[in-house]
Amino acid sequence: MSELSETIKDVIENEPVALFMKGTPELVMCGNSDRALQALRRAGAPVTAVDILPDPAIRAELSSLSGWPTIPQVFVHGELIGGADIVEELEASGELEAKLEESLGPGYREGRAERTVGVLLSQ
Amino acid sequence: MEQLESLMREAFPDAAELSVVDRTGTGDHFHVTVASGRFEGLSLVEQHRLVYDALAEPLRDGTIHELRITTRGA
Numbered sequence: 384m385s386e387l388s389e390t391i392k393d394v395i396e397n398e399p400v401a402l403f404m405k406g407t408p409e410l411v412m413c414g415n416s417d418r419a420l421q422a423l424r425r426a427g428a429p430v431t432a433v434d435i436l437p438d439p440a441i442r443a444e445l446s447s448l449s450g451w452p453t454i455p456q457v458f459v460h461g462e463l464i465g466g467a468d469i470v471e472e473l474e475a476s477g478e479l480e481a482k483l484e485e486s487l488g489p490g491y492r493e494g495r496a497e498r499t500v501g502v503l504l505s506q
Numbered sequence: 507m508e509q510l511e512s513l514m515r516e517a518f519p520d521a522a523e524l525s526v527v528d529r530t531g532t533g534d535h536f537h538v539t540v541a542s543g544r545f546e547g548l549s550l551v552e553q554h555r556l557v558y559d560a561l562a563e564p565l566r567d568g569t570i571h572e573l574r575i576t577t578r579g580a
């Protein structure tokens with residue numbers, strides 16, 4: 384496994400909520416990435432964002448790890464939750480909050496923070 | 507768009523509802539809605555995977571630039 388692939392895997396498995404997106408939460412570059420981010424914010428999720436745009440290899444490695452062809456991709460403790468459509472749907476039905484509570488604990492909204500991490504060596 | 511519809515029809519011959527909408531009129535941003543018995547008992551991730559599988563070729567060759575998916579059990 385390549386170093387990039389290892390780093391992506393590490394983010395997926397170790398971050399409570401990982402959002403692989405086009406752009407960053409401060410500068411979103413795609414409508415669907417924004418839909419996923421907004422749904423996660425409404426649910427009060429702590430978001431660790433990874434911008435896939437700096438290198439096409441990020442998206443290629445991510446999709447080969449997850450088997451999911453499109454961006455964004457949301458993971459909770461290593462589990463693929465879905466793309467923008469699913470995350471919106473789960474947020475609207477309350478299932479996203481239930482999932483976060485079950486996976487992160489009932490106090491997951493406290494100290495909620497948003498951060499962006501890089502997966503390339505040069506970042 | 508007809509190509510996507512026929513791929514979807516092939517993958518979901520039992521579909522009670524099936525539509526492919528060109529969201530932007532540019533032939534590359536689509537919204538696929540499908541209701542099928544194949545989705546019964548599957549998670550949303552598994553349901554969407556079936557749609558991605560059906561549309562693997564146009565996703566790979568760039569025909570589909572953006573895809574929204576709505577799935578329902580039949």
